[in-house]
Amino acid sequence: MPVPVDAGPKVPSLMAGRPAWAGRNFVLLSAATVIAGLGSNGAAIATSFAVLDAGGSAADVGLVSAARTLPLVLFLLIGGAVADRIPRHRVMVAANSVNCVSQGLFALVVLSGTANLWEMALLAAIGGTGQAFFAPAAEGMVLAGVSGEQVGRAFAVFRIGANGATIGGAALGGALVATVGPGWVLAVDSAAFAVAGVLRAFLDVGGVPERTASSGILHDLRDGWREVVSRPWLWAIVAQFSIVNAMFVSVQSVYGPLVADDHLGGAGPWGIALAAFGAGTAAGALLMTRLKPRRILLVGTLCVFPFALPAAALAVPVPAGWVTAIMFGAGISIEVFAVTWMVALHQEIPEEKFSRVSSYDWLGSLAMVPVATSLAGPAQDLIGRPAALWSCAGLIVLLTAAVLCVPDVRRLTRRRPAPATPEPTPPPTSAQADTSPHNAGN
CATH class of the missing domain: 1.20.1250.20 (MFS general substrate transporter like domains)
Structure with a gap:
């Protein structure tokens, strides 16, 4: 069910100039995705260099990467079930909060100069767990406020932003790792998750159907x-x-x-x-x-x-x-x-x-x-x-x-848009019913 465009708290700076089909939720979700994507793609590079700077080997880089991937795979199904049981925007904000905290701690550990491999692997695993709950909820929300005939265009525009963040985040992250070090890039990622979470907290869910109780996960x-x-x-x-x-x-x-x-x-x-x-x-x-x-x-x-x-x-x-x-x-x-x-x-x-x-x-x-x-x-x-x-x-x-x-x-x-139902023709009035030539010009 489409979400009303203008309901809920106002974020005017993000709403100006949007296309007619782009609802308020779509704009907020797109902006949050771009911001979080810029941080995350830079952090992916920073994580590898943080491991290497701490004396780790190529195998250690792979271990930290696997530590993030494993809980992501293990908890995806649970994350999807949870997102269908409670409001999805709450799942997204909670997951962003988890990622904000885990990346913030990761940054502190790296900036302190005393990072251990197990600490980095643990924090990466926490981040992967947050992503496992976020991803299914996000896909259920991103097009909720777009009319059916515009879904393809809306998702394409959404993907332009997400792909642009991937390219820009990797390029910016690589440059920042070289100039200020991986710890500060991880700190920027933590801040990006915080901003994205705030934007998603403004989502209007007034038009989203109520969840019905089920028998369990x-x-x-x-x-x-x-x-x-x-x-x-x-x-x-x-x-x-x-x-x-x-x-x-x-x-x-x-x-x-x-x-x-x-x-x-x-x-x-x-x-x-x-x-x-x-x-x-x-x-x-x-x-x-x-x-x-x-x-x-x-x-x-x-x-x-x-x-x-x-x-x-x-x-x-x-x-x-x-x-x-x-x-x-x-x-x-x-x-x-x-x-x-x-x-x-x-x-x-x-x-x-x-x-x-x-x-x-x-x-x-x-x-x-x-x-x-x-x-x-x-x-x-x-x-x-x-x-x-x-x-x-x-x-x-x-x-x-x-x-x-x-x-x-x-x-x-x-699916083609449903044709508009024609309104019933009202019965003619006496004046309308009289079609004799002498009334044609009146």
């Missing part, structure tokens, strides 16, 4: 699972991306740097290629503000095929300029999929069950990533790097082709 999880498995298009694409994401992250984080070091000129060209991918996602989101495909999942799934091209390009390998261009194209294509996917979810999933379904989607997207990245090195040793990269590309193509065999994926369409 386990009942909600089973109910969410039934929602997923009852829709072949949904579970097929979630299963597909459990592998597709794992393959691409392996290419991006393991094989890409190795190929760059051996054939492309080192970290600089690979960094440019990654930046091109981020720019491609922003361009894809911009494209989707105009493009409104009728068969949303068919178009989105066809756009997953180019996601195999970076692995193929590195397997050859092609020159660095071509790798950059291919990464840009892959960013466009995957963003088209992301927007069509979110439109399909908001269109087909009941609002009161959206967060728990979203949590299964998140779990499918993340669960295989640590497994794939840990096996990427041994796979390269076993069959060689080109064969491992061609295998990644082949799996993406085969799984995407398999998903196209699901009839609902090919047939699911964007």
